[in-house]
Amino acid sequence: MKGLTDNPSYIIELMEGGVTLEDVIDGHIYEQALAEKNAFVVADIGALMRQHVCWQSTVPYLQPYFPVKCNSNPLVIEVLASLGLGFVCANKGEVNLVLENGVPPENIILSGVCKQLAHIKHAAKNNVQLLVCENEAELAKISRLHPGAKLLVQLTTDAHAAETSMAFGSSLKSCRHLLEAAKELGVQVVGVTFHIPTSCQDAQEAYTHALSDARCVFDMGEELGFSMDILDIGGGFSGSEFQLKQVESTIRPLLDAYFPPLSGVQVLAEPGSFYVASALSLAVNVIGKKLATSPWDEFLYYMNEGVYGSFSPKLLGNTIAAPTVHKHSPCAEEAVYPSSLWGPSLDQLDQVVERCLLPELFVGDWLIFSNMGAFGLDDSTWLSSSSQLPVFYTVSISDWDDLQEAGVSLDNAKMFTMHQYSA
Numbered sequence: 438m439k440g441l442t443d444n445p446s447y448i449i450e451l452m453e454g455g456v457t458l459e460d461v462i463d464g465h466i467y468e469q470a471l472a473e474k475n476a477f478v479v480a481d482i483g484a485l486m487r488q489h490v491c492w493q494s495t496v497p498y499l500q501p502y503f504p505v506k507c508n509s510n511p512l513v514i515e516v517l518a519s520l521g522l523g524f525v526c527a528n529k530g531e532v533n534l535v536l537e538n539g540v541p542p543e544n545i546i547l548s549g550v551c552k553q554l555a556h557i558k559h560a561a562k563n564n565v566q567l568l569v570c571e572n573e574a575e576l577a578k579i580s581r582l583h584p585g586a587k588l589l590v591q592l593t594t595d596a597h598a599a600e601t602s603m604a605f606g607s608s609l610k611s612c613r614h615l616l617e618a619a620k621e622l623g624v625q626v627v628g629v630t631f632h633i634p635t636s637c638q639d640a641q642e643a644y645t646h647a648l649s650d651a652r653c654v655f656d657m658g659e660e661l662g663f664s665m666d667i668l669d670i671g672g673g674f675s676g677s678e679f680q681l682k683q684v685e686s687t688i689r690p691l692l693d694a695y696f697p698p699l700s701g702v703q704v705l706a707e708p709g710s711f712y713v714a715s716a717l718s719l720a721v722n723v724i725g726k727k728l729a730t731s732p733w734d735e736f737l738y739y740m741n742e743g744v745y746g747s748f749s750p751k752l753l754g755n756t757i758a759a760p761t762v763h764k765h766s767p768c769a770e771e772a773v774y775p776s777s778l779w780g781p782s783l784d785q786l787d788q789v790v791e792r793c794l795l796p797e798l799f800v801g802d803w804l805i806f807s808n809m810g811a812f813g814l815d816d817s818t819w820l821s822s823s824s825q826l827p828v829f830y831t832v833s834i835s836d837w838d839d840l841q842e843a844g845v846s847l848d849n850a851k852m853f854t855m856h857q858y859s860a
Contacts, residue, residue, distance in 0.1 A: 446511070446512075446849040446850065447512050447830055447847070447849060447850040447851070448830065448850070448851050448853070449482065449830040449831060449832055449847070449850050449851070449852050449853075450829065450830065450831040450832075450853065450854075451831075451832060451833075451834065451837060451852050451853060451854050452831055452832065452833045452834065453833070453834040453854060456833075458479065458481055458718070458831065461479055461829065461831045462479055462718065462720060462763070462805060463763075463764070465477055465479065465720070465829055466720060466763060466803050469720075469722070474722045474741070474801070475722075475741070475826065475827065476719065476720060476721040476722060476740075476741050476742045476746075476747065476826055477719075477720050477826055477827045477828070477829065478717055478718070478719050478720075478747075478809070478826055478827070478828040478829070479717070479718045479720070479828075479829050479831060480510070480512070480513075480716055480717050480810075480828055480829070480830045480831070481715070481716050481717075481718075481831055481832065482512070482516060482716070482830055482831070482832040482836070482840070483831075483832045483833050483835075483836025483837070483839075483840070484713075484715045484716040484810075485513065485516050485517060485520070485712060485713065485716055486516075486520070486836050486839050486840050486843065486845075487836065488676070488711060488712050488713075488715065488716075489501075489517075489520050489522075489712070489843075490839070491678050491681065492681070492708060492711065492712075495678070495681050495682060495685055496681065496684075496685050496706070498692070498698075498704060499670070499704055499705065499706040500523065500703065500704065500705045500706070501522050501523070501705075501706060501707075501708050501712070502522065502523035502524060502525050502544075502546060502669070502705050502706065502707050503517050503522045503523070503524050503525065503707070503708070503709060503712060504524075504525040504527075504548075504672065504707050504709045505524055505525065505526050505527070505531040505534065505535065506525075506527050506531070506709075507709030507710065507713060507811050508709070508713045508717075508810055508811060509531065509534060510828075511534065511538075512830060512847075512850070513713060513716070513810075514534055514535060514538050515538050515847065515849070516840070516845055516847070517712065518535060518538040518539060518540050519538075519840075519843070519844055519845040519846070519847075520843055520844075520845065522544075522712075523540070523544035523545065523546070523705070524540055524544065524545050524546070525545075525546045525548050525707055526545055526546070526547055526548065526565075527547075527548055527549050528549075528553070528556050529555065529556045529559035529560075532545060532547065532556075532559060532560065532563060532565060536563060542563055542564040542565045542566070543564075543566065543567070545565045545567065546567045546568070546569065546589065546669070547560045547565055547567065547568045547569065548569045549569065550571055550575075550591070550605055551574075551575065552568075552575065552578070554578065554582060557578060557579060557582045557583050558582050558583070560583060560586070561582060561583035561585065561586070566583075566585060566586055566587045567586075567587050567589060567627075567667075568583065568586045568587070568588055568589070569588070569589050569591050569630055570588045570589070570590060570591065570615075570619075571590070571591035571593075571605065571606050571607045571615075572607060572615070573614075573615060573618050576588075576615065576618055576619055576622065576624065577622075579624060580619075580622040580623070580624045584623065584624065586624060586625070587625045587626075587627040588619060588624060588625065588626045588627065589626075589627065589628045589629060589630040589667060589669055590607055590612060590615060590616070590626060590628070590629050590630070590654055590658075591605065591606040591607060591630055591631070592606050592607060592608075592609070592612070592629050592630065592631040592647065592650055592651060592654060593605060593606030593607060593608050593631070594606070594631050594632065594633060594643060594646065594647045594650075595643065595646065606631065609650045609653060609654070612653075612654045612657060613657050616654075616657055616658055616661055616663070617661065619663075620661050620662070620663070625663065625664075626658050626663045626665070627663065627664060627665060627666060627667050628655075628665055628666060628667030628668055628669065628702075629651040629654050629655065629665075629667075629668055629669070630668075630669035630670075630671060630705075631647045631650075631651060631669075631670065631671055632671030632672055632673065632707075633647060633670070633671060633672075633673040634672070634673055635672075635673050635674070635675050635680070635710070637673065640673075640683070640684065640687050641687050644670075644687050644688050644691055645691060647670075648670075648688070648691045648692070648695045648696070649695065651668060651695070651696075652695040652696070655668075655696075655702075665702075666701060666702055666703060667702070667703050667705065668696055668702050668703070668704050668705065669704075669705040669706070669707065670688065670704065670705070670706050671706065671707050672706070672707040672708065672709055672710075674706070674708040674709075674710065674711040675710055675711060675714070676710050676711050676712075676713075676714035676715050676808060676810075676811070681711065692704060709811060710810075710811035713810035713811050714808045714809075714810045714811040715807070715808055715810060716810040717808075717809045717810035717812075718805055718806065718807050718808075718809060719742070719747055719805070719806040719809045720763070720803055720804070720805055720806075721740040721741055721742045721747075721760075721803070721804050721806065722740065722741045722801065722802070722803055722804075723738050723739070723740060723798050723799070723800055723801065723802045723803070723804065724739050724740060724741050724781060724800060725738070725739030725781075725800065726738055726739070726798065726799065726800055727739075733775065734774075734775065735774070735775045735776065735777060735792075736774050736775070736776045736777075736795070736797065736798070737776075737777055737779060738776060738777070738778050738779065738795075738798055739779045739780070739781060739783075740778060740779065740780060740781065740789065740804065741781055742780060742781075742789075742826075743779065743780010743781055743782055743784075743787040743789060744780055744786060744787050744788070744789060745780065745782055745784075745787065746780065746826075747809075747812075747826065748780065748789045748812075750812045751788075751789060752786070755812065757789050757790050757806070757812075758790075758806070758807075758808065759778075759790055759793035759794075759795070760778075760790075760804040760805055760806045760807075761804070761805045761807070762795065762796065762798065762802065762803075762804060762805075763802065763803035763804065763805055764803075765796065771796055772796065772797070773794040773795060773796055774794065774795065774796070774797060775792060775793075775794065776790075776792070776793055776794065776795040776798075777790060777791055777792055777793070778790040778793070778804070830850075837852075
């Protein structure tokens with residue numbers, strides 16, 4: 438297929454004629470088998486489109502704002518920007534990234550509990566007006582450096598505090614004082630933001646309390662003369678359509694009660710994992726093996742990527758799901774063994790998967806970790822101990838047609854037809 442530009446930033450494999458994502462992974466594993474057996478990433482751009490369609494059909498009343506910290510890969514940002522998403526940025530580098538992809542400043546939120554002065558100044562310089570604020574110290578900085586800002590009050594929730602062990606945000610009790618301080622400083626307050634994590638055990642109770650509190654803050658703000666018209670219900674969306682429908686069934690009646698359509702309030706959400714989790718897969722190679730007999734028989738497998746590379750989110754408490762074994766079709770009679778997966782450093786912290794059941798593996802085997810798109814596999818973290826991991830972009834013919842129909846052109850990409858690899 439003819440390239441879309443003479444100097445492409447990205448090369449995208451176009452899958453047609455029955456070629457699947459598994460075929461793409463097979464092909465690159467074959468290529469690596471002939472080279473150095475480096476780990477690599479495969480990015481299915483079509484997954485972004487499929488998740489966008491799912492979002493629009495399930496929660497069309499929620500305007501998606503993608504948190505860039507979830508995945509700052511430039512091509513991912515380009516696709517999501519072309520699909521019309523807004524963005525939540527934590528620093529000026531992220532702001533620049535989305536601005537470079539044609540995102541209007543009014544579709545950018547500068548978040549952060551304690552923002553650096555330079556980031557606030559940068560937002561003001563680039564006309565990014567929506568800023569999150571949770572306390573008077575932050576309010577004072579914003580009023581001095583960005584007096585034209587429009588603030589979203591960060592409201593704390595019990596569910597978020599339980600997840601982080603820290604009560605980020607302003608409590609309902611302290612919101613009145615924060616609003617009065619903003620009024621005195623002449624800074625606009627336009628809405629409220631909060632976050633309910635996916636780990637929340639009782640989403641019904643959490644959203645009920647959060648939306649009730651948000652309604653109270655809206656009422657207080659309007660009493661003080663603020664034009665309150667933006668509600669950001671944050672993240673809390675996994676990549677699962679089933680989970681999205683569960684959240685939808687929870688929040689829809691609550692929004693109808695507290696923020697009905699006729700209220701004129703624009704309701705935003707921050708689906709990070711939902712959009713990108715399924716888009717990226719990571720292939721790693723088994724480079725070592727050991728049988729441990731204490732305290733129980735267990736195979737320890739060492740991989741060419743660990744927590745000091747692609748699996749760094751494990752150090753932050755994230756759980757890494759067990760991988761699949763490449764070119765392996767499990768059968769009922771096959772023996773599986775207690776196993777643990779480790780990175781190459783031989784560090785006690787470099788344990789990627791603590792315990793799982795796998796067939797016996799051998800040095801040189803490949804493991805595929807799916808749903809890695811929300812684990813920070815972007816240009817800054819595709820780093821192993823020796824070199825930057827390669828990333829291979831791919832999209833099916835049908836998904837590419839859907840992307841083009843949605844207005845995604847990817848002018849900086851060169852497309853070519855994926856061919857079948859043969860070992």
